[in-house]
Amino acid sequence: MSIWSSYINGFKAYLQLERSLSDNTVENYLRDVVKLERYFNEVMDIEISLTKVTYADIQGFLKWLHDMEFAPSSQARIISGLKTFFEYLLLENVIQKNPTELLEAPKLGRKLPDTLSYEEIEAIIGGIDRSTPEGERNVAILEMLYGSGLRVSELTNISLQDIYWEEGFLRVTGKGNKQRIVPISSDGLKHLKIYVNEIRVHQDPKPGHEHVLFLNRRGKQLTRVMIFTIVKDAVEKAGIRKRISPHTFRHSFATHLVENGADLRAVQEMLGHVSITTTEVYTHLDRKYLKEVIDRYHPIGKK
Known part of the structure; x- marks a missing residue:
């Protein structure tokens, strides 16, 4: 039992x-609060x-959330939850000062997601020591x-x-415990078979992890933090200076599909978005590409 259990x-x-x-x-x-x-x-x-717990401690926690790529909306909700918790502790005279009193929620707005080019993705994956x-x-x-x-x-x-x-498909359990079926790319299926048949088969999963696909060296399920580390190391080795997270690959997946003419509803289904509005953010076009269009097709550009 944790030292916070009774208060929680x-x-x-x-x-x-x-x-x-x-x-x-x-x-x-x-x-x-548990986070x-x-x-x-x-x-x-x-x-x-x-x-x-001090205001500086809470700020450190929020910086960690930011570094872990928690969305601004998620950060805002967490701040709201923590404010309510410490207000309760103040009410119960557990604490004398609320460390969250001066916290402000991040400004919310629709930000176009960062993406990688296909060549950059090839460089990142190709640079991994197999x-x-x-x-x-x-x-x-x-x-x-x-x-x-x-x-x-x-x-x-x-x-x-x-x-x-x-069939080349994968059953995914997404947000809200909702399941969907997504296709696996041909390269993905090839490397998945290599991993399962040549690597994972030789591992000894810990009890409770027997059916988990991706295991760490100790035979346990990989953590979210470990995936971030894997991506960070691969990006650095490829010499790419962009700020990249695992979610960048998801953004790139959707962006490349839309830019190459994929139906937005199909992309919505594969991403597991409840609303088509969420998927529409991927209809953005790269500014460099737009300038190329102007230079190539507009009379002023041609001149």
Whole structure:
């Protein structure tokens, strides 16, 4: 049991009984508090009393969320949850000062996602050393991120039973526990078979991880942080200076499909977007390409 458990249980009762919030909202608030506690325990490697948490500590946590590519909307929701939690602790006289009092939520707005060119993606994947077991695994991981447009959580949660080898499809469990079927690219399928048949078959999965597709050296499911590290190392080795995350491969997957004429509804289905409005962000065109169009086709450009 964690040192915060009793306070978290009291916070849950407060949200349910005094605030009369929905079960879903309560669970989200509790999850936000647990994220903060795990940040201290796993990232900072400390156990800290709630009476000792400072504004600087919270700022460090929010910087970590930003570095981990949490969307501004997710950061805003987490800030809201933490503010409510520390307001509760203040109300219960657990703390004397609210460390979240001066926090401001990030400004929300639609930002065009960063993308990689196909040549850059080839350079990143091609630069991975495939002579090691981890190298073969990492190639398969990046092929899945780009070739099937997966989110990081979707990738790490793939089980062996989710792969339809003959048909070339993958069952994915996305946001809200919703499942969808997505195609696996030919390169993705090829490298997935190499990894499963030549690498993973020789691993000894830990109990509870027997059906997980991507394993670490210890036979356990890969974490979200590990996927970020794999991508970061591969990008640095390829000499690409852009700020790249695993989600960049998903953005590139969708952008390249749309730019090459794919139907927006099909892309929406593959990405698992509930609303077509979310997918429409990928209809943007590169500014350099637009300038080339002007220079090539407009009378002023020709002149």
